[in-house]
Amino acid sequence: MEDINISDKNIIKICLLAGQIMLQSGAETHRVEDTMNRIAAAFDVKNPQSYATPTSVQFSIAPETPSHATRITKRTTDLYKITKVNQVSRQIAAGLLTIDDAIHKLHQIAKKEMFFSIWMQIAAAALASACFVIMFGGTWFDFLPAFITGGIGFASMLFFERVLEIRFISEFSASVIIGLLAVFFVYISFGLEVDKIIIGAVMPLVPGLPITNAVRDLMAGHLVAGLSKGVEALLTATAIGAGVAVIFALV
Incomplete structure (x- = not known):
């Protein structure tokens, strides 16, 4: 089993966090997987493996590397968060965000309450x-x-x-x-x-x-x-x- 370096760990962290936020906010699973794959591809991951269900999201940087998963226990409808994650994904793909900046932005999105009271x-x-x-x-x-x-x-x-x-x-x-x-x-x-x-x-x-x-x-x-x-x-x-x-x- 291959060791995972710090850079790959951060890429996995970004992809799982983005997928988790989107699933918890009511996004379709194919949209979640597509977003995770696009983020990974922007960081030069050649063959990312993502798999999402309504109750979990899994990701690995390659078929031969360990798979990491996050459990989804609560889901709601928050299209605002889905939009914000998509914006972060596009910024990553355009090379406007570093790994650390992307993690920080995603954590901010995850902590936000619903847009409407x-x-x-x-x-x-x-x-x-x-x-x-x-x-x-x-x-x-x-x-x-x-x-x-x-x-x-x-x-x-x-x-x-x-x-x-x-x-x-x-x-x-x-x-x-x-x-x-x-x-x-x-x-x-x-x-x-x-x-x-x-x-x-x-x-x-x-x-x-x-x-x-x-x-x-x-x-x-x-x-x-x-x-x-x-x-x-x-x-x-x-x-x-x-x-x-x-x-x-x-x-």
């Missing part, structure tokens, strides 16, 4: 929920109930996800709360159509990006990643539907 995310989810009601044929009478329901539902999902750290349970709990609020608002004549309010309010919870990434990975030939992301999206959709179904069963 929690309150901004909740407000956006609430507004999106209300707009989806109109888009799906609802009336303006349901605009405000959907706004409130969607905001509270999204906030509850963030709360349960932080407390329980199990995304499927948090989405199930959030959909239950959305169903309860929708039924309550219609019961007190604050809303008009329960189904339209629920449909609009659950839209911010729908796993649109995982479904898109699953299809793109499958089309790119990444069958393991595509199938696993597809199953994850299916479980998320099932959790949302089950939460709403519980409310309809009770009422």
Whole structure:
């Protein structure tokens, strides 16, 4: 087994860190592998070996050298971080960054919190929920109930996800709360159509990006990643539907 010099260790560190940030931020696996390979090629690595799945990223500088891996335990959607990593990758390819500068920039990106605050995310989810009601044929009478329901539902999902750290349970709990609020608002004549309010309010919870990434990975030939992301999206959709179904069963 070949020894790895300091320069190669730093290249491996950069590639793994870039791949880790991108996977944790919701990037497709083929994009992650392509970025890692481009970074390695910019540092004169002739035959880099990268392999990414939704739960891990692996890299070696050559087929005969040891493979290094990083475990991915938590994933979210942060397109801002993906964009910043791509910018660093392009700067490396253009020869504008040294190894040390690239490591420093990637560590800064990894430490950054989400670009939008929690309150901004909740407000956006609430507004999106209300707009989806109109888009799906609802009336303006349901605009405000959907706004409130969607905001509270999204906030509850963030709360349960932080407390329980199990995304499927948090989405199930959030959909239950959305169903309860929708039924309550219609019961007190604050809303008009329960189904339209629920449909609009659950839209911010729908796993649109995982479904898109699953299809793109499958089309790119990444069958393991595509199938696993597809199953994850299916479980998320099932959790949302089950939460709403519980409310309809009770009422």
